[in-house]
Amino acid sequence: MTEAEALPDKALDTIAEVETPESIRFQFRVAGPARRACAYGVDLLLRGLLAIFLLTFALITGAVGAEGLAGASSGVVLVGIFLLEWGYYVVCEALMNGTSPGKRALGLRVVRESGHPLRLSDSILRNLLRGADMLPGAYGIGLLVMCADQRFRRIGDMAAGTIVILEDRLTVSSQIRIEPPPTERELARLPARPDLSRADHEALELFVRRAQAMNPVREEELAEMVAPIYAKRMGLRYRSAARFLALLFHRSTHGGV
Amino acid sequence: MRARTLGCDAEVLQYLDSLASRAHIALYAPPERRLVAALRVVFSEFPRTLRRSWAFVAVAGAVFGVPFLVGLVGALRSEQFAMNVLPVDVLEQLADGYAQGFAEGRDGGTDAMMSGFYVYNNIGIAFRCFATGALWGAGSLFYLAYNGLATGTVLGYVSRAGSAGNILTFVSGHAPFELTAIVIAGAAGLRIGYALIDTRGFTRVGALRREGPALLALISGAAVMLLIAALIEGFWSPSSLPQRTKLIFSACGSLALLLFFCFGGRRRKRPA
Numbered sequence: 001m002t003e004a005e006a007l008p009d010k011a012l013d014t015i016a017e018v019e020t021p022e023s024i025r026f027q028f029r030v031a032g033p034a035r036r037a038c039a040y041g042v043d044l045l046l047r048g049l050l051a052i053f054l055l056t057f058a059l060i061t062g063a064v065g066a067e068g069l070a071g072a073s074s075g076v077v078l079v080g081i082f083l084l085e086w087g088y089y090v091v092c093e094a095l096m097n098g099t100s101p102g103k104r105a106l107g108l109r110v111v112r113e114s115g116h117p118l119r120l121s122d123s124i125l126r127n128l129l130r131g132a133d134m135l136p137g138a139y140g141i142g143l144l145v146m147c148a149d150q151r152f153r154r155i156g157d158m159a160a161g162t163i164v165i166l167e168d169r170l171t172v173s174s175q176i177r178i179e180p181p182p183t184e185r186e187l188a189r190l191p192a193r194p195d196l197s198r199a200d201h202e203a204l205e206l207f208v209r210r211a212q213a214m215n216p217v218r219e220e221e222l223a224e225m226v227a228p229i230y231a232k233r234m235g236l237r238y239r240s241a242a243r244f245l246a247l248l249f250h251r252s253t254h255g256g257v
Numbered sequence: 258m259r260a261r262t263l264g265c266d267a268e269v270l271q272y273l274d275s276l277a278s279r280a281h282i283a284l285y286a287p288p289e290r291r292l293v294a295a296l297r298v299v300f301s302e303f304p305r306t307l308r309r310s311w312a313f314v315a316v317a318g319a320v321f322g323v324p325f326l327v328g329l330v331g332a333l334r335s336e337q338f339a340m341n342v343l344p345v346d347v348l349e350q351l352a353d354g355y356a357q358g359f360a361e362g363r364d365g366g367t368d369a370m371m372s373g374f375y376v377y378n379n380i381g382i383a384f385r386c387f388a389t390g391a392l393w394g395a396g397s398l399f400y401l402a403y404n405g406l407a408t409g410t411v412l413g414y415v416s417r418a419g420s421a422g423n424i425l426t427f428v429s430g431h432a433p434f435e436l437t438a439i440v441i442a443g444a445a446g447l448r449i450g451y452a453l454i455d456t457r458g459f460t461r462v463g464a465l466r467r468e469g470p471a472l473l474a475l476i477s478g479a480a481v482m483l484l485i486a487a488l489i490e491g492f493w494s495p496s497s498l499p500q501r502t503k504l505i506f507s508a509c510g511s512l513a514l515l516l517f518f519c520f521g522g523r524r525r526k527r528p529a
Contacts, residue, residue: 020281026274071366075373075491082377086384094291097282115278116285120295125473131388132396149462155391159449159465159472168275202267209268 016151016163018115028115029166031108033146036164040139043092043102047084054080086127093123109167113151118162126156176208178246186243190251191234200230204249211242295477303478304521306471310444313451317443320401321436325409332413339414342406348414355420355427362497372491379435380483383442387476390446393453397446404439422500429507430494433514434486438479445475482514 015027058077062070083091092100098110098118110118110126133142133154142154151163196204203226211219223241230248231238238244307314331338339348382400389396415424448468456464493506 018278024277024281026277026281028278069366071364072369074366075369075371078370078373078377082373082381085381109282111282115281117282120291121298121470121473124477125469128384128476129388129391131385132391135389135392135396153462155465158462159469161466161469165278167279202270205267 014152014166016113016165018113020115026115028111028163029168030151031106031164031166032152033143035106035108035166036146036152037139037143039100039102039106039108041102042105043088043100046101047088050088051081051084054084089127089130090120090123093118093127094120098123103164107167108164110162110164113161113163122160122162126160126162129154129156129159132156176205176249178208178250179212182247182250186247187251189236190247192251194230194248194252195234196230196248196252201249201252204245204252208246208249211246216242298474298477299481301522302470302474304518305523306474307441307478307518310448310471310475313444313447314440317397317401317440317447320398321405321440321443324402324405328406328409328411329413330409332410333417334413336414336417339410339417342410343414348411351411352415352418352420355415355423356418358420358423359427359495359497363495368492368495370491371495372487375487375490376484379439379487380480383439383479383483384476386439387442387446387449387472387479390443390449391453392450394447394450397443397450400446401439401443408436426500426503427494429504430510431486431489433507433511434482434489437514438482438486441475441479441482445472445479448472448475 014030014032016030017025017027019025054077058073061073089100093110096104099108103109110123112118112122130142133139133145133156135141139154142156145158146152146154149158151157153163157163207222207226214222219242220240223245227238227241227244230236231244236244328342332342382404386397386400386404389400412424412428415421449465449472452464452468453461459467489510494503
């Protein structure tokens, strides 16, 4: 318990930590409202298509079949629409272990807060409570509740004890290269072994990796949030915050070279 | 973990993390015995939870029953009252329908269609009645009161028009299941609402979590009851069977429900 409190404080991050029975602690990235809304949109389209298919089926059987069949197929359609509204997610989450076609498309999965897979009872409860999250329309309450919660849970998730995680299939990319390569002059101005903790080093590495994919203005904007802290700590000055961080990282990795 | 202590690249760590979590999810996938668990919830946990929630059921019953009586008496006394509650054409359609009676019965196709409609309509209302309880109970109260009022008004209006016997015979089959189920769904919604008000020391989220299994038991039971009601209302109630048969069926159904609620799910006493 104390070890957990001694760990670097909870950063403003979308990470939920879980400890498994094997005493492995790993982290889930929790999915935010934007992704979940998009996944919902995809599922909505799919449900719409299924409803159209169902209606077409009913029309055809009504026109072609015998008298009684028309009524029966209407009944089936009504039950089908009901199931599409209340049962679609339950069936998908049961068959696809916590995802749905829309969620799959966005890389999301519903799991229990302990990290274990979704149970049927959890799935039913969280999907029934969509009736509350949907209000007053277009998931207004659900989105509000999600934004207020640290783990982006809506009312249904809270009652069922579930979270929606981001399940990106990560790959290990190539080595980091700093463009343009650090010059001797630049490196000479930095201490040989910068005073950086492991968490600092990790943060710098993640930044430098991302920097390659961002546009320069954004890169600079993000770097400006953090660079002054390091600069003050080491008593240095810099011209470009992003370059400063990249150089720091380079120094820290190849320390002393 | 070892990778972390060794100080590997952050990206490698993330990759290993994601592998580990996917393996965790795959390894601990739930066992397959879902059907047994589902049956147990409906037949055992549902009546037990119902007994424990008697206070909520009583409140929900009152919130449904009082407007029901108001609607009934009001519509019996004056047509104007009924027309204030429900649209005129709906009322007239119902009155005409019940005036005809069910001597000729109805064809199977329409029966199936109406059953489907009742599933779509009634179970949907019950689910909404339940879910909107998350608004500190307000939603459930609204649904219960409105449905109570509407039901009583329809009954009063049709009776005033002279078809009291017909409508009572018609509803006798499914009403014990349907109305009780709506009240139960409302009671479950009130449980959610109350848990948010009096959390008994838990956080609000924790209180919701705590209520989860009980809510599931109640709403599952209510849904099954409504499914039965939809089938009865679609196939049995409009059939041309004699009135006495329908009333006997209704009495048996009500008795069965009562026994189920009182004795269902009770564990056998352990020997001393």
